[in-house]
Amino acid sequence: MATLIPVWFDGLLGLGLVWFAWQALSSDNLFRAIVLFVAFGLMLALVWVRLAAPDIALAEAAIGAGVTGALLLAAMARLNVVIYEQATDNNETSSPPRRRPASELVALLAAGLFVALAWTLYHLPLDTPGLRQAVSEQLANSGVSHPVTAVLLNFRGYDTLLELLVLLLALLGIWSLGQCPRQAEVATGEVLDALSRLLAPVLLLVAAYLLWLGASAPGGAFQAGAVLAAGGILLLLSGWRLPARLTRWPLRVLLAVGPLLFLCLALISLLLEGRLLQYPLAQAGGWILLIEATATLSIGAILVALFMGGNPEPGQPDE
Amino acid sequence: MNSFFIYSLTGAGLFVLGLYALIVHAHLLRKILAINVMSSGVFLLLVALARHSGEPAAADPVLQAMVITGIVVAVSATALALVLMLKLHSATGQTQLHDDSGE
Numbered sequence: 001m002a003t004l005i006p007v008w009f010d011g012l013l014g015l016g017l018v019w020f021a022w023q024a025l026s027s028d029n030l031f032r033a034i035v036l037f038v039a040f041g042l043m044l045a046l047v048w049v050r051l052a053a054p055d056i057a058l059a060e061a062a063i064g065a066g067v068t069g070a071l072l073l074a075a076m077a078r079l080n081v082v083i084y085e086q087a088t089d090n091n092e093t094s095s096p097p098r099r100r101p102a103s104e105l106v107a108l109l110a111a112g113l114f115v116a117l118a119w120t121l122y123h124l125p126l127d128t129p130g131l132r133q134a135v136s137e138q139l140a141n142s143g144v145s146h147p148v149t150a151v152l153l154n155f156r157g158y159d160t161l162l163e164l165l166v167l168l169l170a171l172l173g174i175w176s177l178g179q180c181p182r183q184a185e186v187a188t189g190e191v192l193d194a195l196s197r198l199l200a201p202v203l204l205l206v207a208a209y210l211l212w213l214g215a216s217a218p219g220g221a222f223q224a225g226a227v228l229a230a231g232g233i234l235l236l237l238s239g240w241r242l243p244a245r246l247t248r249w250p251l252r253v254l255l256a257v258g259p260l261l262f263l264c265l266a267l268i269s270l271l272l273e274g275r276l277l278q279y280p281l282a283q284a285g286g287w288i289l290l291i292e293a294t295a296t297l298s299i300g301a302i303l304v305a306l307f308m309g310g311n312p313e314p315g316q317p318d319e
Numbered sequence: 320m321n322s323f324f325i326y327s328l329t330g331a332g333l334f335v336l337g338l339y340a341l342i343v344h345a346h347l348l349r350k351i352l353a354i355n356v357m358s359s360g361v362f363l364l365l366v367a368l369a370r371h372s373g374e375p376a377a378a379d380p381v382l383q384a385m386v387i388t389g390i391v392v393a394v395s396a397t398a399l400a401l402v403l404m405l406k407l408h409s410a411t412g413q414t415q416l417h418d419d420s421g422e
Binding site: 007010011014015017018021022024025026030033034037040041044047048050051052053055056059060063064067068071072075076078079103106107110111113114117118121122124130131132135147148150151152155156159160163166167169170171173174177178222299302303306307309310 | 321322323324325326327328329331332333334335336337338339340342343344346348349351352353355356359362363366367368369378379380381382383384385386387388390391392393394395396397398399401402403404405406408414
């Protein structure tokens with residue numbers, strides 16, 4: 001760990017993180033709780049940088065804080081809880097039944113659990129080598145020079161393949177629950193209009209850059225996909241709607257192209273090399289770039305579709 | 320007391336804090352927030368423990384990849400949970416689960 005930054009900085013950052021989490025979880029106002037949760041995510045991204053994990057920091061800032069925050073705020077807006085919470089705030093005589101009567105007991109048990117965990121952590125053996133060595137030995141055979149991308153797309157490619165399928169599965173679950181709620185045509189301000197026109201191409205460029213960078217430096221399909229999704233969500237918020245003719249096949253192809261291509265290449269590698277996801281050595285770099293490029297498109301599309309919160313296809317009316 | 324131990328303690332603290340909030344709060348949106356804080360604690364604990372050992376050049380790439388995978392899975396689970404909550408709200412008008420014990 002760099003000696004330039006003393007240990008008390010880490011202590012302060014850790015305490016700040018816990019404080020943000022506590023404030024987010026105990027705030028009376030739901031809106032404030034969600035904003036604090038986003039701030040918590042950004043602070044956590046800082047911690048990832050301190051732990052020398054810049055890939056996670058990028059993913060945390062874009063997905064953990066950004067997309068999750070957008071999802072939470074959109075859900076809260078649909079619940080209309082702001083009005084409800086404010087109403088209970090004004091009503092001082094009867095506090096809302098937020099906490100259960102046994103909360104003191106739960107707090108006591110939780111504190112006990114924390115002490116037990118801390119004791120275990122303190123007594124853990126520290127001399128385990130980890131897998132860093134194994135990865136760096138095989139890095140030359142992976143087709144990329146950045147170890148995290150090598151693990152994600154090559155050494156443990158099946159994790160990533162199944163993860164893409166989990167994303168699709170979650171979207172399938174959401175679509176099976178009904179159509180996406182009709183969003184009111186709100187007049188957005190000139191500033192937002194101009195800003196979204198300005199930002200959308202920049203976000204596209206950043207996503208492409210992150211994708212390309214992933215082969216040799218922190219970056220890659222997930223971060224690029226999250227940036228794409230941020231652009232899509234921004235466009236949705238500033239009044240753009242998916243044209244109805246695109247909601248059927250074009251959208252589905254876009255959502256599935258990443259996982260499908262990954263699956264096809266996995267099967268081809270099974271035929272060529274005899275093992276699932278063992279890429280031919282000479283083509284590994286190209287295959288990984290192809291998989292990452294389509295995965296970026298699919299991840300971006302899936303995250304935006306998750307934000308829509310339902311099947312956008314106009315068809316048989318819900319309920 | 321080095322900084323990895325501090326961050327492992329922070330991870331454990333976040334997990335316990337989230338668990339407490341998950342049990343104590345009845346509002347489903349707060350429960351979803353709590354689960355997200357719990358998962359952040361687990362991720363932090365994983366990476367901080369891996370950095371505990373070996374040379375401190377960079378975090379273990381296998382764990383970094385696992386945590387990135389975890390973050391993406393967490394966001395998809397959160398999205399599904401939020402839509403389920405909205406469906407419950409539109410079906411029953413409530414934002415919490417029915418308590419059978421009747422308190």
